[in-house]
Amino acid sequence: MAAILPPQQPGLPGGEDTFAEGRRRLGVPPDLDNVELTEIGEDTMELNMGPQHPSTHGVLRLVLDLDGEVVRACRPDIGFLHTGFEKDFERHTYQQCIPYSDRMDYLAPLINNLGFSLAAEKLLGVEVPPRGQYLRVIMCELARLGSHLIWFGTHALDMGATTPFLYAWRERETIMDINELVSGVRMHTSFIRVGGLMADVPDEFEAMVRTVVHTFPKAIDEYELLITKNPIWRERTIGLGTISAEDALAYGMSGPCLRGSGVAYDLRKAQPYSSYDHFEFDVPIGVNGDVYDRYLVRMREMRESLRIIEQALDNLPSGPVNTLDRKVAPPPRNEINTSMESLIHHFKLVTEGFSVPRGQVYQAVESPRGELGFYMVSDGSNRPYRVKVRAPSFSNLHALPYMVKGELIADVVAVIGSIDIVLGDVDR
Amino acid sequence: MMLADIWSYQIGPDYWWLIVLKGVIIVLFLATAAAYSTYAERKVAAHIQLRIGPNRVGPLGLLQPAADAVKLLFKENVAPAGRDKLLYLVAPAFAAAAAIFAFAVIPVSGVSTVHGYQLHWDIAHLNVGLLYILAVTSLGVYAIFLGGWSANSKYSLLGALRSSAQLISYEMAVAFALMGAVILSQSLDLEQIVLAQHRAWFVLLQPLGFLLYFTGALAETNRLPFDLPEAETELVAGYHTEYSGMRFGFYFLGEYINMVTVCSIATVLFLGGWLPILPFLDFIPGVLWFLAKMLLLLFGMMWIRWTLPRLRYDRLMNLGWKVMLPLGLLNIAVTGAVVAVKASL
Numbered sequence: 001m002a003a004i005l006p007p008q009q010p011g012l013p014g015g016e017d018t019f020a021e022g023r024r025r026l027g028v029p030p031d032l033d034n035v036e037l038t039e040i041g042e043d044t045m046e047l048n049m050g051p052q053h054p055s056t057h058g059v060l061r062l063v064l065d066l067d068g069e070v071v072r073a074c075r076p077d078i079g080f081l082h083t084g085f086e087k088d089f090e091r092h093t094y095q096q097c098i099p100y101s102d103r104m105d106y107l108a109p110l111i112n113n114l115g116f117s118l119a120a121e122k123l124l125g126v127e128v129p130p131r132g133q134y135l136r137v138i139m140c141e142l143a144r145l146g147s148h149l150i151w152f153g154t155h156a157l158d159m160g161a162t163t164p165f166l167y168a169w170r171e172r173e174t175i176m177d178i179n180e181l182v183s184g185v186r187m188h189t190s191f192i193r194v195g196g197l198m199a200d201v202p203d204e205f206e207a208m209v210r211t212v213v214h215t216f217p218k219a220i221d222e223y224e225l226l227i228t229k230n231p232i233w234r235e236r237t238i239g240l241g242t243i244s245a246e247d248a249l250a251y252g253m254s255g256p257c258l259r260g261s262g263v264a265y266d267l268r269k270a271q272p273y274s275s276y277d278h279f280e281f282d283v284p285i286g287v288n289g290d291v292y293d294r295y296l297v298r299m300r301e302m303r304e305s306l307r308i309i310e311q312a313l314d315n316l317p318s319g320p321v322n323t324l325d326r327k328v329a330p331p332p333r334n335e336i337n338t339s340m341e342s343l344i345h346h347f348k349l350v351t352e353g354f355s356v357p358r359g360q361v362y363q364a365v366e367s368p369r370g371e372l373g374f375y376m377v378s379d380g381s382n383r384p385y386r387v388k389v390r391a392p393s394f395s396n397l398h399a400l401p402y403m404v405k406g407e408l409i410a411d412v413v414a415v416i417g418s419i420d421i422v423l424g425d426v427d428r
Numbered sequence: 429m430m431l432a433d434i435w436s437y438q439i440g441p442d443y444w445w446l447i448v449l450k451g452v453i454i455v456l457f458l459a460t461a462a463a464y465s466t467y468a469e470r471k472v473a474a475h476i477q478l479r480i481g482p483n484r485v486g487p488l489g490l491l492q493p494a495a496d497a498v499k500l501l502f503k504e505n506v507a508p509a510g511r512d513k514l515l516y517l518v519a520p521a522f523a524a525a526a527a528i529f530a531f532a533v534i535p536v537s538g539v540s541t542v543h544g545y546q547l548h549w550d551i552a553h554l555n556v557g558l559l560y561i562l563a564v565t566s567l568g569v570y571a572i573f574l575g576g577w578s579a580n581s582k583y584s585l586l587g588a589l590r591s592s593a594q595l596i597s598y599e600m601a602v603a604f605a606l607m608g609a610v611i612l613s614q615s616l617d618l619e620q621i622v623l624a625q626h627r628a629w630f631v632l633l634q635p636l637g638f639l640l641y642f643t644g645a646l647a648e649t650n651r652l653p654f655d656l657p658e659a660e661t662e663l664v665a666g667y668h669t670e671y672s673g674m675r676f677g678f679y680f681l682g683e684y685i686n687m688v689t690v691c692s693i694a695t696v697l698f699l700g701g702w703l704p705i706l707p708f709l710d711f712i713p714g715v716l717w718f719l720a721k722m723l724l725l726l727f728g729m730m731w732i733r734w735t736l737p738r739l740r741y742d743r744l745m746n747l748g749w750k751v752m753l754p755l756g757l758l759n760i761a762v763t764g765a766v767v768a769v770k771a772s773l
Contacts, residue, residue, distance in 0.1 A: 047582050054664060069586065069741060160652055160738025166477035232653055232737050409586070409663070410740045 044072050047409075051080045055158040055413040058423030060397075062412070069408045074401040078394075081427040089387040093353030094120050094194050097384065102188035104389065105425040107150050110143040110179075111367045113192035116387075118273055119363035119374040120194040123356045126328050132196040132321035133275040134312045138209060139182070139191060140274075140365075141305040141312075145216070146175040147368035148302050155295070155417035156227055159236060164226055171219045178208050194354075195329035196322030206313060213310045220302055228299065237292035241403040241415040244289060251402070252395040255370025256297045257419055261289030267366035279311045291418040298420070328354050353382045369393050369420055393425035442548070450551045454531055462684035463493035465726060469684075472730040500680075503673035508579055511670070515578035520675045522571030523682025527689045529564040533557035534692050535619045537702045537714035549702075549715070550618070557618040558610060561693060562603050565648065569595040571682060572650075576667035587666025590741055591650065597748035598647040604756030605640035608633075608763045609697045622701035629700040636759045638698045640752055642725075645690035647748070649683060652733040654744060691725040692718075699725075 044065040050056040059080035065073040085100045092100070101116040102109035114136055121128065128136070153168035176186040182201050183189040191198045227233050243253070248261040258265055266283040268276040284300035286293025322329035330349050331342040348354075356378040364373035370392030379385040396419045404412045437444050467482065467489070474481030482489035507516065534557075537549040554560050569592055576588020610616060612633060613624035621630075631638045647654040663669070668679045695701060699721045702714030739747070 045582065047586075069590075156737065160655065161736060162473075163477050163734050166479065170478055226735075227737070230737065232739055235743055236737065236740050408741060410738075 043067060049412070051077075055154075055416065057154065057416060057421055060416070060421065060423055060426070062400075064409070064412065066409070069410075071404050071407055071409065071412060074404050074412065076397060076400055078397070078423075078426050081423045083424070083428060085428050086387055086389060089384050091383065093382050094356060094384065095349075095353055097387070098190045098193050099188065102190055103424060104391070104428050105147075105367060105369065105372070105393070105422050106187065107422050108140075108143040108147040108368050109188050109190075110139050110192055111365055111372060113190060114140055114274065115363060115365040115367070115372050115374045116376075117192055117194045118365065119361050119376040119387075120356060120384075121323075122361045122363055123359050123376065123378050124194070124325075124328055124354070125357075126195060126323045126325045128196050128274075128323055129320050130275065130317040131200075131319045132323075134316050135197060135201060135321060136192055136274050137276065137279070138309050138312045138316075139179075141309045142175050142178060142209070142212065144305050144368045145212075145302055146172045148298050148305075149175075151298060151368070151417075151420040152223060152227075155414075155420070158413040158417040159233065161227065161233075164223060167219070167223065167226075171216060174208070174212055174215070178205070178212070181205060181208060195325070196320075200321045206316075209309060209313055213306055213313070216306055217303065220299065224299065228296070234292065236410075236414060237295060237418070238290060239288070240291045240407065240411050241418060242288055242290045243399055243403055247402070248289065248399065251399040253370065253399055254395065255367065255392050256294055256301060257370065257396045257399070259283065260286035260294035260297045260418075262287055267364055267371055271364065273363070273365060276308075278315070279308045281305075281308050291414055294418045355380060355382045356384075364390070367392055367425075369422065369425065370396060372425075389428055391425045391428060393419075393421040393423075397421050397426055442553070446547075447551060451532075454551060455528060458528055458531060458685050458688060459681070461688050462681050463497065465684045465687060466496065466680070467493050468726070469730050469733075472727065473734050476731070476734045497677070500674050500677035505673040505675055506670075508581055508670045510580040512578035512580070515574045517675075519571050519575035519578060520671065520678035520682070522567065522574065523679045524685055525682075526564060526567035526571065527682055527685040529567065530561050530689045531685075531692065533560050533618060534689075534696055535622060535701060536692075536718045538622070539619070548619070553619070554617070556616045558606060558616045558621070558697075562599075562606070565689070566595075566599055568648070568682070568686060571679070572667045575671065575679070579667075579670035581670045583663045583665070583669045584667050587663050587669070590663075591667060594647060594650075594654065594744060594748075597745055598644045598752075601748055601752035601756050602641055602644035602648065604753065604760060605637045605644060606697060607756075607760050608637035611760070611763045611767055618696050618701075622696055622703060625700040626703060629698060629703075631698040634698065634759070634763070636755060637763075638694070640756055640759065641694055641698065642728075644748075644752065645694065646729065646732065647744070649686045649690055649729075651687070651729055653736040653739045655733075655738060687726060687729060688722065691722045691729070694725055695721040 044067050047064045047066050048061070049064055050061040051059040056062065061077040061080065063075040063077060064071050083103070085104055088100050089097045097116060098113055101112040104112050149168040149172045153165035156162075156164040156168075179189050179191070180186045181204060183191040183198055189198075243251075243257075243261055245258075245261045245263050248258050249263065253261075254265065262285050264283045264285050267273070268281075269283055281304045282300075284297045284304065286297050326342065326345045328349075330346050331339070335342040336346050358378055358380040360375070360377040362373055362375045364371045366372070371390065372392055373390030375386075375388040375390065376384055377386040400415060400419060403415050407415070435443075435445070470492070471481040471489075473479075482492040485491040485495045532551040533554050535548065535550040535553075539549070540547050550557075572591040572595075573588045576584040576586075576591070579585075609621055609630045612630060613621040615621055615624070624630075646652075668676055671679060695718060701721075702718045704710045704712060704714075704717055
């Protein structure tokens with residue numbers, strides 16, 4: 001490193017001595033400049049991949065021990081996107097926590113909202129009316145579709161196919177438009193809140209979601225035409241990054257990564273929440289647990305999500321979307337004008353939020369990446385005492401060193417793509 | 429020596445000034461063609477990907493290549509510490525040079541007679557033109573290997589290693605793919621090879637040879653699905669990771685000139701060079717026919733790039749040695765047998 005030093009001026013601090021003094025105070029060892037560029041030991045070359053690398057999906061850093069192009073060992077280094085959201089939860093009222101949860105898994109923010117809200121609602125003991133539950137399901141499945149579309153695009157991009165990425169974003173755009181319609185925001189919508197939703201959906205909502213339901217199957221067919229049967233793709237992904245069902249469970253994997261290994265574990269079926277048990281859908285699973293199976297699982301999941309959306313839309317009940325418990329959800333405007341009690345509720349909710357009874361709860365939802373769990377402890381105040389998020393990307397990433405051992409560098413990016421990590425979710 | 433003597437001094441069959449003139453024209457043409465292939469690439473990519481592509485600089489974005497060139501020229505040349513200074517500097521020059529060299533023997537049109545003088549439409553009319561091409565295109569690997577080696581970066585090194593392995597294995601297959609055309613035309617002279625196609629283009633007689641050559645050409649020019657040396661999602665930018673500014677620009681230029689060159693070679697050897705598609709269309713100048721066929725192939729290369737995923741390194745080597753090389757040999761054997769049988773009848 002060649003440090004550019006400010007010109008030494010008489011009587012002013014600066015120059016070589018100040019630089020050395022600064023480094024001494026910061027504890028930078030003086031021999032830092034003489035770093036060996038290559039370390040050779042056991043005939044492997046250490047390659048630093050990331051945190052700035054085109055296909056580590058954000059700021060994941062991998063240290064690879066290479067023997068030629070063969071990966072002998074892989075050491076993931078995480079924490080570059082650590083944001084301290086779990087700590088932030090402790091300093092905010094429950095409703096204020098929702099925007100923070102948006103930003104954890106930023107590819108499926110609504111599902112984070114849902115996980116947090118369900119946990120708080122469980123402690124509060126409130127139930128969201130059917131219309132609110134169905135709308136939550138529709139929005140979450142749309143979020144899952146959007147997330148899977150980005151996964152599809154970036155996975156293909158990692159393997160060198162540039163164009164599917166753009167096609168996937170075209171379709172995702174319609175989902176973003178729906179987000180914008182219902183909440184005014186495209187990505188971090190904070191649409192799902194404790195006690196229900198931000199608001200009921202506008203009239204255009206149904207037509208827009210119907211368009212998604214009708215156009216997406218054709219779009220997914222198009223992707224499959226480009227990628228699924230492509231011999232290059234099959235050759236590169238079949239048999240790569242194989243993980244058995246036992247190993248996947250042992251690593252704590254969940255979601256499509258676990259289902260790719262043949263374990264039909266889907267929280268929407270296993271522990272139905274938000275009226276998922278009202279809908280008919282299948283849980284696609286793989287056989288070999290390789291990259292191709294994980295790919296197929298996600299592609300089929302998109303079609304299943306469309307099925308759920310269609311059923312929810314067909315049977316969408318009428319009625320309120322928020323809980324009628326005025327201690328949790330603010331009363332409607334016209335009620336505030338006429339009822340003193342409502343005015344007080346509104347004032348209390350806006351100024352200090354609602355208090356949650358003492359207790360602890362674990363609520364997991366099926367995020368596009370797997371089991372997204374919220375462990376919430378309440379001390380009875382209006383802020384969570386502690387929230388621990390069980391992030392699916394974090395657990396799934398554990399298996400990466402196991403899956404890439406003995407494979408080539410090109411396969412590392414393919415396996416990362418197939419795990420579908422979001423660094424915001426890994427580090428939180 | 430009289431001025432007239434100098435003027436009429438000949439190198440081979442040509443006047444020396446004519447060779448210089450043709451050389452200048454070809455180099456200018458190649459530089460422009462390379463610049464506008466980047467424009468075409470971006471436009472083709474954009475339309476495949478539901479975008480518009482460059483449209484800000486000049487009408488339809490046609491001045492975009494100029495803007496890019498200016499940008500590259502004025503960019504700082506960031507050079508890594510610990511590099512091999514000489515090699516790091518000269519390697520980019522090889523990239524463009526090897527591709528330009530090959531163009532010296534490519535006939536862009538048939539022989540025309542000007543005032544009784546036989547004008548060949550190539551710079552150097554060699555009777556072993558094809559051998560020359562095979563020889564000089566191999567130089568391209570030096571640019572990549574030296575560039576990757578001298579930069580003292582691991583990503584560059586990996587890219588360089590990949591490319592040398594890749595180019596060596598594909599050179600063989602490519603050479604064998606071309607031999608079918610040589611057997612049919614009984615000549616290594618590119619003009620003779622084109623003239624031998626006046627009844628049927630060799631792409632019809634040698635479909636396998638054409639496919640093998642085109643695949644090999646994709647590998648030689650580091651284009652998808654064979655762009656492993658610079659595989660950006662794996663090796664950041666491969667061998668030119670540590671290059672910036674105009675030095676990177678030379679690699680870029682080299683890649684696109686190389687594309688033009690391999691497409692021209694394919695045109696000459698398989699698509700009948702300057703010959704019109706039907707005999708009565710020969711009022712259109714041969715150069716235009718040549719250009720049209722070359723551009724068609726160029727478009728094919730771009731189309732493939734924006735459609736397919738990348739092959740894996742070891743599969744690529746398998747394909748080269750275990751599939752393409754035997755197929756190339758088979759092609760030679762079958763072609764040779766057919767020609768021999770026909771001659772004995």
